[in-house]
Amino acid sequence: MKLEIKNLQCGYGEKIIIEDFSVSTESGEILCLLGPNGIGKTTLFKTILRFLPMNKGSVMIDGKDVTTISRREFAKLIGYVPQSHIPPFSFSVMDVVLMGRTAHLDAFGSPGKKDFTYVSDLLERLGISFLKNRSYTELSGGERQMVLIARALAQEPAFLMMDEPTSNLDFGNQVKVIQNIKELSKGGLGIIMTTHSPDHVFQCDANVVLMTQDKKYFYGHSSQILNEKTLTETYGVHIAILQDTYDQNSYNFCQPIFDTKI
């Protein structure tokens, strides 16, 4: 499936934050949104997810305008993985993931045996079925992130939108989440994620939208877009791209250069 964003303009009321924004992504691809704080990544995200109205432009999935479909149908196309927060009630992990089944239930229905089986298999596949009966509010940040991914996957969406999936995670958990994201995309899921780390974009071998000042953006494959010039311009600090090999695999990574004046 193909998700196309065409000439999108979004913001809060009069205040325009994103203008004339066009990108597209497909099933099996990863698209990263990269840019400094306050540049509008979250606004863009919320607009694509229809939490905020679009001023101009359109978001199409396989040629169909998403504003014309119901929330229920939309939930079966795009799953949302928010930054994890602690909800007021201590639902079990099973219940939280079952909530992802809502769009597949009857209007007034509750999850049945089929949904339980589906979710159990899903948790097994993600390697977190040991969390099943734990209370969601008592999990660690990394575990909660995995449960939210599971909940979004339970919607059986074609695309997954992840808002800084690695924020607040320790280094090991960041690597695990990136590993999972890569596997999900290999399994055919289209993934759009925001991140603060250009290294994650390299690690995912992803397409990237690098949002810079004045509503400008660079868009393309990470190997073409992320370089010393664009990153330095975007973040206002000197960043070099280094390359090294390990076990005959070549890796790119970012290195801030500290003692030079820009």
Place this chain on the structure above:
Amino acid sequence: MKEAVVQEKRINFSNLWENQKNTVIFSTILFLIILVALVSLTLGEYSIPLSQIKDLFIAKITSTPLDATEQKAATVLFLIRIPRIILALLVGAALAASGAAFQGVFKNPMVSPDILGVAGGAGLGAAIALLIGLPTIGVHVLSFLFGIGAVLLVMTLSKLVGRGQNTILIMVLSGVVISSIFSALISLIKYLADANAKLPEITFWLMGSFARSGSYNNILVMGFVLLIGGIPLMLYRWQLNVLTFGDEEALSIGIDVKKTRAGIICCASLLTASSVCLCGTIGWVGLIMPHITRMIVGPNYKALLPITLLSGGLFMLIVDNVARLLVPGELPIGILTSLIGAPLFIYMLFKGNRNLA
């Protein structure tokens, strides 16, 4: 492959166990309600032993003529005690379900019909209706409108004060402010009311009591309200779970948040407003019964809502018995629920160290 089959069996088994556990809790509370209701029939200033109650029922069914003492017992039983017991059950269920629904829809375990100002608003609406002498249906409608107006005021106020960050405490404080305005206005109504005819009526009713409201007519009204307010809540109880995760997540999961929330707020307000109309403001039930039930069955509304309905009814019935028996003449039940509810709530605050801000 073999492992997968084993896995499936285990899942179904654990799922079954969860259902069975809730069924056991549900049945236990139902059994307790029947038991307490039977005991309640015998209790009171005019005590009627269980054996006589049986005889009176048989006489009623077979239309056997009764002597004078039997007639007196029959009057107490059929015209006072039975309707009062049923009404206490219905009102307790309505208030508790209303509280549970508000807590879910505002993703806030600290709110209740009283804290959100619904009870205060409904009380003001009903007091105005009583003052100007509206008919029963008018009292209910005005009370409902004022109740829902109160929630909307609290929602708006906490939105304005919180500037988008709708924290749990801001909503509680907004509720306190709005409630206090309503209680001032109720005092004003009392001040304006005719001291001989209207004032005692309004005052006594505001304190909360089943003493004069237990009639078959009121049971019909409350039963009807419980159906039209309670059935939609039962149908939306899975959606209520999802709403506790916040608007954006609920939207992304596929719920029409605005419509669902509006529907749930209407139903919950209706349940509280009609309870207030019939029995005055009986506080705390809508806050503590959902809490206690959540401690037993967990936060999933699938089990929480039906079991809260029962536990709310049971609690109200027990407290009403105490109100009837504690002193000659009887206490207004609102006084008792506050005396029981407030310390219980403090205990729960200590136990559940939630991140409130």
